[in-house]
Amino acid sequence: MNLESVLFYVFAAVSVAASIFVVSSKSPVISALSLIVNFASLAGVYLTLYAQFIAVVQVIVYAGAIMVLFLFVIMLIKPESDLGILHGHKPFKLLTITVGLIVLAQLIFIIVSGKPSTTLTGNSASVEIGTVEKIGWELMTNYLLPFEAIGFLLLAASIGAMVLAKKKFE
Amino acid sequence: MIPVEHYLFLSAFMFITGVIGVVTRRNAIVVFMSIELMLNSANLTFVAFSSYLGNITGQLVVFFVMAVAAAEAAVGLAIIIAIFRNKLTVNLDEINILKW
CATH class of the missing domain: 1.20.120.1200 (NADH-ubiquinone/plastoquinone oxidoreductase chain 6, subunit NuoJ)
Structure with a gap:
């Protein structure tokens, strides 16, 4: 351990x-x-x-x-x-909670009965991909369009939140 | 090394807890928080597989999910405030203006 x-x-x-x-x-x-x-x-x-x-x-x-x-x-x-x-x-x-627990048991069963996992494919690969440098590089090259779109979405959401919270509904 | 299944167990448990919260709680804000719980369990699955497969795409998806969750929280809470102004309650059983 x-x-x-x-x-x-x-x-x-x-x-x-x-x-x-x-x-x-x-x-x-x-x-x-x-x-x-x-x-x-x-x-x-x-x-x-x-x-x-x-x-x-x-x-x-x-x-x-x-x-x-x-x-x-x-x-x-x-x-x-x-x-x-x-x-x-x-x-x-109570029925909801029971059904939820049954679904949880099913999920655990599926996870357990799957193929046994291998452990990390060498720590160095995983350590490398999580850094700010690597993620920033990906965001600015391969994922540039989604990155810009998410910025636009945040702008629209903040404007929408202000409008919604400001005035009363009829 | 921790097997990837353990992360999936944690994620499944959090997701089911969120589902139970959404269905049983009647306070709109608590329902909203349960939805955040479910979003986070999905994020955990993404990061676990991303780290175990050595593939960065999962972590980028989590980044986008977080941005969408922030937008969703802002708009959703604004809607809750607007509903509260109108009906003076956030109990979902009493908010039925879309029913007929």
């Missing part, structure tokens, strides 16, 4: 616990904070995959920007009267 495996299992356990808290906690604020914990530990999981750039972007964009947006909106709107996971339609929700 080397350090890498220990780190992976610790981060995985934290993200599993946090994702359960997101869904099951009654207060939206606690859900949002658990989601931040989940995203941060996912960044750690990305690091065990040698995806450095993605890990940093995960912390900055997800755990930083998006979750701040969520927390602002939670603070802006009235706190709901308590709506836990089993609030109302209880048989239906």
Whole structure:
């Protein structure tokens, strides 16, 4: 059991616990904070995959920007009267959870019954592809058009968000 | 070395948790957060396979997914605020203006 495996299992356990808290906690604020914990530990999981750039972007964009947006909106709107996971339609929700667990068992069965994985194809290859340099090079050459398109999309989304949040509907 | 299956187990678990959250929770914001959870589980699968196959495309897809998720969060939360202004609630059972 080397350090890498220990780190992976610790981060995985934290993200599993946090994702359960997101869904099951009654207060939206606690859900949002658990989601931040989940995203941060996912960044750690990305690091065990040698995806450095993605890990940093995960912390900055997800755990930083998006979750701040969520927390602002939670603070802006009235706190709901308590709506836990089993609030109302209880048989239906228990059925949902059962079906979800069955689907999870099926997914695990499929993953297990697949061809046994080989481990990393030599660490050096994986270490190389995760760097900022390599990803930036790809974005500026082979993926230039999608990169520009995503910039346009973000511009349109920010304008749309401002317009939607500013005025009242009729 | 950690086998790639373990990443897939984590990803499958997070995805199912997100699905259960979307179907059972009735607070629009929590539903939204569950959707983010599902997006992240897909991202984890992409990065795991990208790293294990030594192919950079998966990580680029994750980059684009993150940008789209940021746009989606901005617009979605703006819609939630607009609905809250109108109906004074974010309970999805009471928001039925598109039903007839």
